[in-house]
Amino acid sequence: MSNPLARRxxxxxxxxxxxxxxxxxxxxxxxxxxxxAAGTQPASPPAAGSDNDQPGKQITMGFSAPAADHGWIAAIxxxxxxxxxxxxxxxxxxxxxxxxxxxxxxxxxxxxxAKVGVLVILPNDGQQLNQVARQATEAGIPVVNLDRIFPxxxxxxxxxxxxxxxxxxxxxxxxxxxxxxxxVSNPVIVEIQGIATLPLTQDRSKGFADALxxxxxxxxxxxxxQFTVExxxxxxxxxxxxxxxxxxxWNHDDDQGVGVLAAIKEAxxxxxxxxxxxxxxxxxxxxxxxxxxxxxxxxxxxxMASSAVxxxxxxxxxxxxxxxxxNQVPQSITLASETITKDNVAQxxxxxxxS
Amino acid sequence: MTEAxxxxxxxxxxxxxxxxxxxxxxxxxxxxxxxxxxxDEHLRVExxxxxxxxxxxxxxxxxxxxxxxxxxALVLLAIVGLITQPESFATTSNLVNILSLASTIGVxxxxxxxxxxxxxxxxxxxxxxxxxxxxxxxxxxxxxxxFVMILCAVLVGTGAGLVNGxxxxxxxxxxxIATLAMLVAARGLAQRMSDRKTxxxxxxxxxxxxxxxxxxxxxPVLVYIFILVVAVGWVVLNRTTFxxxxxxxxxxxxxxxxxxxxxxxxxxxxxxxxxxxxxxxAVLIMARTTTGSSTHGDLYELDAIAAVxxxxxxxxxxxxxxxxxxxxxxxxxxxxxxxxxNGLNTSDQLIAKGLIIVVAVLLQRRSLESRT
Numbered sequence: 003m004s005n006p007l008a009r010r011x012x013x014x015x016x017x018x019x020x021x022x023x024x025x026x027x028x029x030x031x032x033x034x035x036x037x038x039a040a041g042t043q044p045a046s047p048p049a050a051g052s053d054n055d056q057p058g059k060q061i062t063m064g065f066s067a068p069a070a071d072h073g074w075i076a077a078i079x080x081x082x083x084x085x086x087x088x089x090x091x092x093x094x095x096x097x098x099x100x101x102x103x104x105x106x107x108x109x110x111x112x113x114x115x116a117k118v119g120v121l122v123i124l125p126n127d128g129q130q131l132n133q134v135a136r137q138a139t140e141a142g143i144p145v146v147n148l149d150r151i152f153p154x155x156x157x158x159x160x161x162x163x164x165x166x167x168x169x170x171x172x173x174x175x176x177x178x179x180x181x182x183x184x185x186v187s188n189p190v191i192v193e194i195q196g197i198a199t200l201p202l203t204q205d206r207s208k209g210f211a212d213a214l215x216x217x218x219x220x221x222x223x224x225x226x227x228q229f230t231v232e233x234x235x236x237x238x239x240x241x242x243x244x245x246x247x248x249x250x251x252w253n254h255d256d257d258q259g260v261g262v263l264a265a266i267k268e269a270x271x272x273x274x275x276x277x278x279x280x281x282x283x284x285x286x287x288x289x290x291x292x293x294x295x296x297x298x299x300x301x302x303x304x305x306m307a308s309s310a311v312x313x314x315x316x317x318x319x320x321x322x323x324x325x326x327x328x329n330q331v332p333q334s335i336t337l338a339s340e341t342i343t344k345d346n347v348a349q350x351x352x353x354x355x356x357s
Numbered sequence: 358m359t360e361a362x363x364x365x366x367x368x369x370x371x372x373x374x375x376x377x378x379x380x381x382x383x384x385x386x387x388x389x390x391x392x393x394x395x396x397d398e399h400l401r402v403e404x405x406x407x408x409x410x411x412x413x414x415x416x417x418x419x420x421x422x423x424x425x426x427x428x429x430a431l432v433l434l435a436i437v438g439l440i441t442q443p444e445s446f447a448t449t450s451n452l453v454n455i456l457s458l459a460s461t462i463g464v465x466x467x468x469x470x471x472x473x474x475x476x477x478x479x480x481x482x483x484x485x486x487x488x489x490x491x492x493x494x495x496x497x498x499x500x501x502x503x504f505v506m507i508l509c510a511v512l513v514g515t516g517a518g519l520v521n522g523x524x525x526x527x528x529x530x531x532x533x534i535a536t537l538a539m540l541v542a543a544r545g546l547a548q549r550m551s552d553r554k555t556x557x558x559x560x561x562x563x564x565x566x567x568x569x570x571x572x573x574x575x576x577p578v579l580v581y582i583f584i585l586v587v588a589v590g591w592v593v594l595n596r597t598t599f600x601x602x603x604x605x606x607x608x609x610x611x612x613x614x615x616x617x618x619x620x621x622x623x624x625x626x627x628x629x630x631x632x633x634x635x636x637x638x639a640v641l642i643m644a645r646t647t648t649g650s651s652t653h654g655d656l657y658e659l660d661a662i663a664a665v666x667x668x669x670x671x672x673x674x675x676x677x678x679x680x681x682x683x684x685x686x687x688x689x690x691x692x693x694x695x696x697x698x699n700g701l702n703t704s705d706q707l708i709a710k711g712l713i714i715v716v717a718v719l720l721q722r723r724s725l726e727s728r729t
Contacts, residue, residue, distance in 0.1 A: 070553040072652070198703065223700045230652040231555055235645055236458055240697035243451040244442070260555055264647045268457075268569050268577070269450070284557065357555050 054316065054324050061318040062093040063311065064113035066106060067124040067148070069099040072229055073257045073357030074280055077304035078124060078148070085308040092315055103130045110134045114141050120318040122310050124148040132157050146314040148307060150202075155333075159317055162310050162335040164302040166205035169339040172300040173277045174213025176341050177250040180275070182217050189249035190222045190274075192241055194234065194262060196254045198226035206254055206279070227258050234258030238265035248274040256282035256299060257357040263288065266295055281342060283354030290347045298343045304355050306337055426720065427668065427684035430713075434691045442698045451694070453576060457569065459690040460583035461486075461641045462657055462664075463683060467590040468634030469661040470682045474594070475627040476607035476674030477532040481521060481539035482635050483657030487650065488547040489513040489639035494556040494649030503564035510643070511636035517543060518632015522625035536628075540658065547651035556649045568644035579641045586637060591679045603627065607674025663710070664689060667717040688713065 063086060070076035079099060086094035095118060097109035103126050113121060114137060121138050125131035128150045135145050135157040145152075149163035181189045193210060196203045203226070211221055225241055227233040234253070242248075242265060253259045256278045266276070278285045278299035288294045313331050316322065322329045342350045438446035445451060465482045472479045492498065493510035517539060524535040558565055568578045594600035605613040606623050614620045642653050667685030670677025689710060696706040 070548075073554050076553040225697055225700070226703050228655070230655065231646045231648050231650050232642060232653050232655070236693070237697065239454050239458060240694050243448070243454050243694070244445055244698040244700070246445065257555055260557065260648050261646045264566075264569075264645060268645070269454075284555075 054321055057089070057091040058319040058321070060091050060093070061119035061315065062095055062116075063314055063318070064110075064116070064118035064121045064143075065094065065096040065123075065311075066109050066113065066121070067096075067099050067307075068106070068126045069101045073282060073355055074255075074302075074304050075124075077355035078307040081304055081307040082122065082311050085311040089315060091319075092311075094311075101126060103127060106131060107134045110138065114138050114143060117141075118143060120144050120146065120314040122146045122148055122307075122314045124307070125150050125152065128152045144314075144317045146310050146317065148310045160313055160331055160333055160335070162306055162313060162337070164306060164337050165339050166202045166302070167209040168336075169279060169300050169302050170206040170209025170211070171213040172209075172339045172341050173252045173279065173298075174210045174216075176277055176298050176300070176343075177252060177275075178214050178217035178219055181219065181249060186249055189219060190245055190247060191219060192245060192248050192251045193221050193224040194237055194241070194251065194253040194258070195224060195226040196229045196258065203254065210252060227255075227261075229255050229258050231258060231261035231264075233261070235261030235265045238262040239269065242266065242269045242271055250274055251276040251295075252279070253277070254279045256280045256285035259285055259296070260357070263294070263296060271295075280357075281350065281354055282357035283351065284357055286342060286347050286351050286354045289342065289344055290351070292344055298341055301340045301342060301350070303337065303353060305353055309335075309337075424669070424678070424681055424684060427681060427688065430688055431684065431691065434688065434695060438691070438695050438698070441695070445698055446695070449575065451698075453580070455687070455690050455694050456580045456583070457577050457645065458694070459686055460579050461638050461645065462660055463583050463686055464586045464634050464638040464641060465631075465654075465657060466661045466664050466682045466686050467586050467679060468631035470665050470668070470670055470677055470679050471590070471594065471603060472532075472627050472631045473662070473665050473670050473672060474607045474674055474677040475603045475624065476610060477525065477624065477627060478536065478662070478672075479518075479521065479628060479631045480533065480536040480658045481517070481543055482631065482638075482661055483654030484540045484543035484547070485514055485517050485632055485635035486639045486642060486654040486657065487652065488517065488543040488550075489636045490643050490649035490653050491547040491551045491556060491651055492649075493639060494558060494643060495550060496559070499559050499562055503562045506562060506565060506643075507640050510639040511633060514632045514634070514636025514639060515629055516632065518629040518635065519625065521632065522628030525628060526621035526624040544651060551649070551651050553651060555652075558643060558647050558649075565640065565644050566647050568641070579644050582637065582641065586634065587679060587683055594679055599623075599626075604675055607671075607676075609675070660686075660689065663714050667714060685717070 065082055065086075067079055067082070068075055070079055079096070083094060083096065086092050095113065095116070097113060098105075100106050100109065106126055107130075110121070110123060110131070111134060114134075121135075121143050123131065123135060123145060125135070125147075128147075132152045132154050135147070135152050136154060138145050139157055139159070144159035145157065147158035147161040147163075151161055151163065152158050177191060181191075191214065193207065195207060198204075207221075207224065214220060223241060223245060225237045227237045234255075238253075238261065248271070251262075251274055253262050253276060257280070259278045259282075262276070266272075272295055274295060275297045276295045278296055279302060281299050281301035281303055285296060285299045288296045289298065313323075313335075317331050320330075323331055326332065340350075435446075465486065469479060469482060489510040492513045493506040498506055498509050521536055521539050524530045524538075525532050528535070568582070571578050573581065594603065602613065602618050602623055605616065605618060606620050610620050638654075639649075643649055646653070664686035665677065665682045666672060667688065668678065668681030668683070670682060692709055692713075693706060696703070696709075
């Protein structure tokens with residue numbers, strides 16, 4: 003390996019994943035390899051994973067993801083490619099990203115025809131891409147399913163993704179605890195969702211409501227935006243009119259959050275605090291500034307793409323995760339959603355994605 | 358009354374049509390038929406094109422009948438708002454909010470009205486706005502300061518509009534196809550330029566954001582820009598040769614050509630005008646959201662077209678008003694506002710919007726049939 007930083011990044015990242023899928027949302031992006039950032043990770047003995055980093059059997063890795071019309075997905079593609087480039091034994095074959103289900107199916111078919119060693123797929127829709135993932139598996143190509151899950155376990159070797167329900171729970175706990183401590187009774191809690199028809203949005207909202215319920219609170223108003231800055235702005239400015247006094251707000255997505263924050267500034271409101279979602283660099287800078295209504299954000303980190311590429315490589319080379327006793331990579335890994343506040347933001351900032 | 362003005366009927370027809378009883382449309386038609394063709398074809402075509410804009414109904418004195426319908430719809434919505442959310446709907450801040458929300462797409466709607474009256478259609482407006490907003494917020498552009506950013510947005514919008522116009526007028530492409538191609542390409546270019554990221558307005562260029570945060574007499578500056586664009590658009594459409602030619606070109610391009618109007622050049626200018634409006638809208642969306650992004654203005658083309666159609670503009674061209682389009686747009690904006698104030702679902706909102714479009718077009722057809 004010509005790049006010692008990258009190698010250290012792998013060691014820390016791999017060790018943390020192995021340590022148990024609970025604190026893994028922030029692994030492995032390049033800057034994590036900086037000693038300052040890495041030093042704050044839970045200390046794990048890197049020795050166990052050391053030889054996983056050595057060049058092994060030469061493999062080709064196919065990669066297919068939706069077209070990035072959003073900062074998060076853009077970060078997914080970028081992370082995957084950057085991680086793959088760290089390994090001399092990985093030939094990375096990304097296919098043209100697309101938002102068209104049909105096009106993604108034929109892209110994956112072309113990768114199957116090219117007989118790649120392993121496939122990393124973030125499907126546009128798990129249901130609709132299931133069939134082609136199944137084909138790949140039957141052709142003997144292990145599939146690493148990234149984030150949006152295939153309904154059929156026969157279709158993939160390993161799933162790695164974020165925890166949408168957990169994200170809602172994290173946001174709910176932050177808001178619930180803070181309001182409880184303040185002694186607010188009957189608080190006005192506003193929720194701005196992403197695209198309401200997606201299961202991931204429904205999971206987030208359910209987690210949020212469930213966590214709030216433990217404090218005896220409930221969501222006062224809920225409205226959906228489209229994950230874009232402009233819709234976030236429109237929905238937020240209307241919601242601010244609907245509720246003259248708000249106690250807390252959870253916005254599902256930091257990218258649309260830029261528009262939400264603009265609407266809040268425009269309305270000159272600051273009587274409430276806001277929690278974001280996903281963990282964009284921009285939101286983190288806002289949290290760090292300390293004078294914004296945005297006090298916290300709960301992660302759904304695109305670093306999972308880096309982890310997926312690493313897992314794909316290990317699977318193709320028949321290696322296991324060094325901190326686990328098992329000889330093979332586990333079947334599913336759910337990343338935990340972490341809460342970033344002013345206190346720990348410095349540690350997460352290098353992992354934030356530019357939305 | 359009309360007969361008394363016999364010799365000058367062809368010149369006075371728009372005014373002369375006013376008192377005619379709407380119950381006797383046939384009389385109106387026959388009264389015009391014997392008109393000798395005037396020596397000046399150019400004048401005649403323009404006069405004729407002006408005619409449909411003149412309402413034949415007695416309600417004309419209060420504004421056109423279809424506008425009255427739109428105003429009634431708005432009043433109805435306001436009543437619904439007052440009943441369901443008495444303490445938050447009729448507040449100044451909510452009204453300001455509705456106007457600011459309408460501003461961005463309102464500016465686009467003005468350009469769209471011109472294009473549709475001129476017999477065309479522009480599907481690329483949302484994408485052009487996104488492209489202009491991205492182009493104006495690249496780090497390179499931002500380093501030159503806010504004025505260059507505004508200039509950049511306006512130039513990009515106008516330039517892309519010119520390309521649309523060239524393809525349609527000189528390249529003889531169908532407007533639907535040419536602007537559809539522009540929609541796809543401009544979105545793609547915007548994604549490429551921004552690397553699919555959201556581009557924030559940097560420190561030092563807050564002047565643009567201040568367009569939405571600074572208030573003059575209680576209204577954000579961007580609302581004044583919107584009003585100014587509407588006012589200029591109204592004057593151009595109703596009080597200038599350019600406006601009359603737009604009606605003429607949209608109503609009957611062949612007649613307009615025979616009358617000496619350079620139809621191709623006029624079409625070119627219409628699309629450039631629409632592009633210009635997209636550029637201005639890009640500045641407003643940058644002000645509102647503090648960003649430029651390739652996701653801005655998604656499906657704006659459909660909202661703008663719907664507002665124009667509800668406003669009584671014929672999709673086939675030749676007839677329409679700016680005020681109608683703006684009223685149509687306000688109806689949409691108020692509906693969105695009402696739904697969110699009442700905490701209702703977006704899906705229901707879409708259904709409501711769809712129904713309104715259907716009802717508006719049915720009414721439009723009826724009023725059209727009663728007139729011919």
